[in-house]
Amino acid sequence: MMALSACRETPGKLPGTNSGPGAAAPVSQDTVAPDRTALALPPPSLESLADTTFIRLADYSGDFAYDLRYATANNFLEEAVYPCGECYTRVKTARALLAANAELMRQGYRIRFFDCYRPNSVQYKMWAIVPNPQYVANPVKGSIHNKGGAVDITLETLDGVSLDMGTEFDFFGRRAYHDNTDLPQEVLANRRLLKETMENHGFWSVRTEWWHYNLKAGSNDPVADFQWPCPTG
Ligand SMILES: [Zn+2]
Numbered sequence: 001m002m003a004l005s006a007c008r009e010t011p012g013k014l015p016g017t018n019s020g021p022g023a024a025a026p027v028s029q030d031t032v033a034p035d036r037t038a039l040a041l042p043p044p045s046l047e048s049l050a051d052t053t054f055i056r057l058a059d060y061s062g063d064f065a066y067d068l069r070y071a072t073a074n075n076f077l078e079e080a081v082y083p084c085g086e087c088y089t090r091v092k093t094a095r096a097l098l099a100a101n102a103e104l105m106r107q108g109y110r111i112r113f114f115d116c117y118r119p120n121s122v123q124y125k126m127w128a129i130v131p132n133p134q135y136v137a138n139p140v141k142g143s144i145h146n147k148g149g150a151v152d153i154t155l156e157t158l159d160g161v162s163l164d165m166g167t168e169f170d171f172f173g174r175r176a177y178h179d180n181t182d183l184p185q186e187v188l189a190n191r192r193l194l195k196e197t198m199e200n201h202g203f204w205s206v207r208t209e210w211w212h213y214n215l216k217a218g219s220n221d222p223v224a225d226f227q228w229p230c231p232t233g
Contacts, residue, residue: 030054030226032088051092052221054117054148056228058087060094063101065112065156069169070122076170077129084230087116090148093215097151100201104155109193112162114152114169114211118145120225135172142223149218152211155194163190169211177208 032054033044043059057064068085069075089097101111123139123146130136137143144150152170155163166187167176174180178195181188191210198205203213 030224032226033059035229046091046095049091051090051217052148053091054088054224054226055091055094056086056088057094057097057113057116061098061101063105063110064097065110065160067112067114068116069114070118076135076172077126079129081122081125081129084228086228086230087113087151088148088228089116089151090215090218090221092217093149093151096201096203096215100197100203103197103200104193105158107193108158109155109163110158111153112156114154115145116151117148117224118143119227120146120223121227144214144218146223146225147218147221148224149215149221151213152209153194153213154211155190163193165190165194165210167210172208176210178205178210179207 031050031052033049033056034041043055046055046060049055058066064087066085066087068082068087070077071080071082071085073079097111104110120139120142123137123143126136127139137145139146145152154165154169157163164184164187166183167173175183178191194210195205198213202216204216206212206214
């Protein structure tokens with residue numbers, strides 16, 4: 001039984017989004033901060049970059065945890081769709097995530113990422129594997145992951161112990177819904193902590209996926225398709 005999903009949020013329903021069904025989203029010329037390792041330079045400060053520039057989050061904080069599932073076969077597609085796991089977002093998304101993580105760390109927790117920016121061509125690859133809008137956002141319209149404004153996350157303690165959110169990442173079904181309160185109190189409290197913190201920092205949630213958050217200010221950015229560099233050797 002297929003009981004999984006992959007962030008099939010529907011940008012067409014968002015305020016200010018004009019692309020109708022079948023209208024291909026324009027893929028922009030993406031601005032990406034320089035590859036620090038290639039240049040052997042420190043990353044440019046976030047303040048010096050435009051809000052829409054893409055950055056590698058790990059260049060700006062060592063305080064996040066990563067479990068980037070689509071770079072592994074441990075996801076509902078059962079195959080890796082990224083050549084290596086990296087978490088890129090636009091600068092404005094990164095700023096909001098840094099602020100949210102700081103608030104969480106004061107309470108003994110931190111954000112663990114399952115997915116961040118996803119190139120539009122990877123959305124097509126996922127669609128080719130599972131061409132079903134119930135599980136994968138249609139690549140023609142693009143997902144907010146393709147815009148650099150969505151993240152799939154959970155919480156862990158500062159010792160790296162995952163909080164119980166009631167389901168695995170990408171579980172499709174009522175148990176993953178925010179409005180399902182038929183769950184242990186601990187699970188509900190963990191989800192509430194994540195949701196309230198993210199909402200405090202400019203994100204909105206989707207009803208059916210406890211792990212998915214969209215930056216409000218990121219909904220109208222263009223779909224992007226740059227590929228991040230992978231370590232060599
Ligand atoms: Zn998502």
